[in-house]
Amino acid sequence: MAVGELGAAGKYASAGDNRPLAIEARGLIKSFDGTRAVDGVDISVPEGAIYGVLGPNGAGKTTTLRMLLGIIDPDEGVRRVFGHDRPHDIGRLIGYLPEERGLYPAMKAVEAIAFMGALRGLPLAEGRRRAAELLERHDLAHAAGRTIRQLSKGMAQTVQLLGTLVHRPRLVVLDEPFSGLDAINQGKLEVLIRNLADDGVTVIFSTHVIHHAERLCEGVAIIAGGRVPYAGSVEAARDRIPAQVRLETRAREGRWMQALPAETRRVGDFFHFPLPETGIEPLLRQLIEGEAGILSLSIERAGLHDAFVAIAGEAAARQLAADNEEAAR
Amino acid sequence: MNPDMNARSRLSSLEAAWVIARRDFVAVLFSRAFLFFLLGPLFPVIVGGLAGSIGSQVQREAVSVEIGLAMSEPDNAAMIAARESLRPQLGSALPRLAAVPEAREPGFDARAFLEARRANYAAILSGSPEAPRLVGTEAQVAHWQGPIGLIAASAAGAAPAAFPEVRTEIVATSGASQRSNRIRTAQAAQMLLFLLTMLLAGMVLSNLVEEKANKIIEILAAAIPMDAVFMGKLFAMLGVSFVGISVWGAVGWGLWSLGGDAVTAAMGSDPSDLPAPAVGWGLFAILGIAYFSMAYLLLGALFLTIGALANTVREVQTLSMPVTMMQLMVFFLAAYTITQPGSSLELAALVFPLSSPFAMLARAAMDETLWTHAAALAWQGLAVLALVRGGSMLFRKRVMKSGGAGRAKRRRWRACPGPEALVEPAE
Numbered sequence: 001m002a003v004g005e006l007g008a009a010g011k012y013a014s015a016g017d018n019r020p021l022a023i024e025a026r027g028l029i030k031s032f033d034g035t036r037a038v039d040g041v042d043i044s045v046p047e048g049a050i051y052g053v054l055g056p057n058g059a060g061k062t063t064t065l066r067m068l069l070g071i072i073d074p075d076e077g078v079r080r081v082f083g084h085d086r087p088h089d090i091g092r093l094i095g096y097l098p099e100e101r102g103l104y105p106a107m108k109a110v111e112a113i114a115f116m117g118a119l120r121g122l123p124l125a126e127g128r129r130r131a132a133e134l135l136e137r138h139d140l141a142h143a144a145g146r147t148i149r150q151l152s153k154g155m156a157q158t159v160q161l162l163g164t165l166v167h168r169p170r171l172v173v174l175d176e177p178f179s180g181l182d183a184i185n186q187g188k189l190e191v192l193i194r195n196l197a198d199d200g201v202t203v204i205f206s207t208h209v210i211h212h213a214e215r216l217c218e219g220v221a222i223i224a225g226g227r228v229p230y231a232g233s234v235e236a237a238r239d240r241i242p243a244q245v246r247l248e249t250r251a252r253e254g255r256w257m258q259a260l261p262a263e264t265r266r267v268g269d270f271f272h273f274p275l276p277e278t279g280i281e282p283l284l285r286q287l288i289e290g291e292a293g294i295l296s297l298s299i300e301r302a303g304l305h306d307a308f309v310a311i312a313g314e315a316a317a318r319q320l321a322a323d324n325e326e327a328a329r
Numbered sequence: 330m331n332p333d334m335n336a337r338s339r340l341s342s343l344e345a346a347w348v349i350a351r352r353d354f355v356a357v358l359f360s361r362a363f364l365f366f367l368l369g370p371l372f373p374v375i376v377g378g379l380a381g382s383i384g385s386q387v388q389r390e391a392v393s394v395e396i397g398l399a400m401s402e403p404d405n406a407a408m409i410a411a412r413e414s415l416r417p418q419l420g421s422a423l424p425r426l427a428a429v430p431e432a433r434e435p436g437f438d439a440r441a442f443l444e445a446r447r448a449n450y451a452a453i454l455s456g457s458p459e460a461p462r463l464v465g466t467e468a469q470v471a472h473w474q475g476p477i478g479l480i481a482a483s484a485a486g487a488a489p490a491a492f493p494e495v496r497t498e499i500v501a502t503s504g505a506s507q508r509s510n511r512i513r514t515a516q517a518a519q520m521l522l523f524l525l526t527m528l529l530a531g532m533v534l535s536n537l538v539e540e541k542a543n544k545i546i547e548i549l550a551a552a553i554p555m556d557a558v559f560m561g562k563l564f565a566m567l568g569v570s571f572v573g574i575s576v577w578g579a580v581g582w583g584l585w586s587l588g589g590d591a592v593t594a595a596m597g598s599d600p601s602d603l604p605a606p607a608v609g610w611g612l613f614a615i616l617g618i619a620y621f622s623m624a625y626l627l628l629g630a631l632f633l634t635i636g637a638l639a640n641t642v643r644e645v646q647t648l649s650m651p652v653t654m655m656q657l658m659v660f661f662l663a664a665y666t667i668t669q670p671g672s673s674l675e676l677a678a679l680v681f682p683l684s685s686p687f688a689m690l691a692r693a694a695m696d697e698t699l700w701t702h703a704a705a706l707a708w709q710g711l712a713v714l715a716l717v718r719g720g721s722m723l724f725r726k727r728v729m730k731s732g733g734a735g736r737a738k739r740r741r742w743r744a745c746p747g748p749e750a751l752v753e754p755a756e
Contacts, residue, residue: 102544119552
């Protein structure tokens with residue numbers, strides 16, 4: 001199914017985007033012990049896209065990803081991965097990095113990577129060969145023969161990520177991949193994700209850090225309280241909030257002030273107001289004619305954070321911020 | 330659609346189970362824990378052997394079969410001579426006789442002597458061979474009254490001094506003896522099967538709990554169906570069990586070769602004297618392996634489900650206790666029905682999957698019919714599949730509940746024990 005045929009969930013792609021869908025989920029519902037963890041999630045991810053599932057902890061991100069991967073089945077709704085209802089049927093095409101990382105402590109790094117490949121159908125010998133290559137490419141050749149328990153946390157985390165990729169999947173699902181990484185390794189991971197997408201691999205990751213999603217993703221699903229109030233392109237999310245105008249004038253008062261929109265707030269020497277629907281030119285004309293004495297004027301496009309607040313609500317945004325602080329600690 | 334997708338895009342269940350089984354088998358076999366596991370049965374054997382030997386020695390010393398003689402010296406001698414003359418015919422049915430030195434003292438009172446516990450006689454015999462008087466506790470008197478009467482009669486010349494020779498002819502078996510003898514084989518086989526199953530099936534439990542602690546399980550569950558994960562683990566542990574049994578068997582064979590007599594003495598009977606089972610030793614051994622595999626897989630699947638549902642070792646212990654008790658009950662049921670072939674109770678033991686391997690192995694010892702074994706193995710195999718399927722469904726329903734909703738999401742790297750792991754040891 002092409003993106004253009006989808007409903008609200010798939011609207012982010014441009015009208016000319018004819019890419020087939022790597023993931024398509026409609027009305028996913030999952031309850032645990034009577035509590036609805038995911039309540040009607042719709043997501044569509046075209047092949048080759050980098051897609052973020054953005055929301056605070058407990059919003060239902062992991063449960064959603066687990067349903068997409070077939071680890072658990074939804075109570076209601078449908079999911080398709082590369083057009084298949086049963087994701088295990090195309091296990092060789094998928095790589096998955098779970099949120100709670102883990103490896104066999106007594107296994108050597110090269111064997112751990114090869115084993116993860118074997119789970120996806122890669123012969124062990126080929127897995128070992130590729131593991132050695134990957135480790136070398138990521139400056140970990142010296143760690144190939146060491147057991148996981150002998151590796152540092154960051155090295156072990158990298159080993160698991162390489163295990164996720166060793167069988168060269170077409171879809172990579174990463175659950176909170178940036179958690180626990182320092183700034184340098186976060187940067188490396190961003191590069192890796194971009195490279196995967198450049199190679200045509202679809203990458204979907206969950207995060208509670210907005211700037212990762214904003215920098216990497218062409219599409220996001222904002223999830224809060226088990227619901228997805230928005231799924232679409234990052235650009236469209238930002239466009240939901242009108243651009244903000246920041247104006248500084250020499251004159252403090254005057255006839256020109258009548259031209260400012262009703263929502264205008266004054267903060268110090270600056271006036272802040274949403275960009276009028278008619279555009280900036282008519283306003284500029286009135287300010288000049290009213291001798292406002294424009295010292296500076298800037299139009300700032302809304303960020304994904306502003307969009308998140310507007311879409312998911314203040315409470316979700318506050319929780320997201322708290323999660324970020326927690327992660328930073 | 331991606332061109333790769335036209336290729337086979339998943340492992341078959343067998344291939345997936347093989348990947349898990351291979352990893353687990355190698356990991357367990359080359360772990361330190363396996364060495365301790367191999368040594369495991371040594372401790373109960375040593376403790377059991379010591380306890381048995383001490384117990385039998387204590388019993389030997391505590392239980393006297395010696396009757397004290399308090400007759401006149403010639404009568405004592407006549408009694409001892411009569412006992413010796415009867416011994417070839419009656420053997421251990423006769424008590425040992427020994428003169429009581431204190432009886433020579435004037436005014437010797439046998440009752441007072443015994444009550445004062447001055448010596449370790451089962452009873453004291455006074456009077457004369459013609460009018461013997463046996464003093465002892467009620468049980469001892471009841472036990473020895475007859476033999477003493479016979480010895481006394483012989484000493485008094487009232488019993489035959491010569492016995493006719495009884496010609497004997499040995500037959501290999503009879504209807505009654507064959508049945509009772511094969512029961513011994515059935516019981517021994519059931520006991521061995523039960524011990525091995527209980528000893529080995531517990532390994533499966535700790536295996537899955539460990540994987541959950543390592544957080545590997547979600548990677549496995551994402552890559553392959555849980556049924557295949559369970560199957561792989563079961564067969565890996567079964568393989569490890571066969572290695573363990575082979576090692577124990579080899580050690581046992583070695584010990585037998587070195588000192589079979591000592592083993593026989595320690596066990597109280599000669600294992601090589603067990604009667605041949607109805608299906609013959611060769612087929613019995615094959616069926617034994619098949620039923621051990623089934624019993625192991627059935628119990629292992631149950632334990633695996635428990636391991637999947639439990640989060641901690643404590644939870645595992647709590648949950649596995651009822652299963653262990655149930656397995657004990659199942660064993661008792663199967664053992665009880667050995668003597669009731671054809672009864673509805675035996676049928677129940679044959680049909681109930683967990684008791685079926687035990688009951689069927691006993692059948693193989695006692696009944697030569699073979700088709701029942703094919704049917705039973707197929708039935709048990711189906712039960713294994715059903716248990717594995719049920720366990721994996723429970724796992725998917727109840728275990729993968731949350732990625733951390735409502736709890737702090739500090740990154741926990743389970744494989745790395747802590748900061749000390751940052752220090753890379755020399756290789």
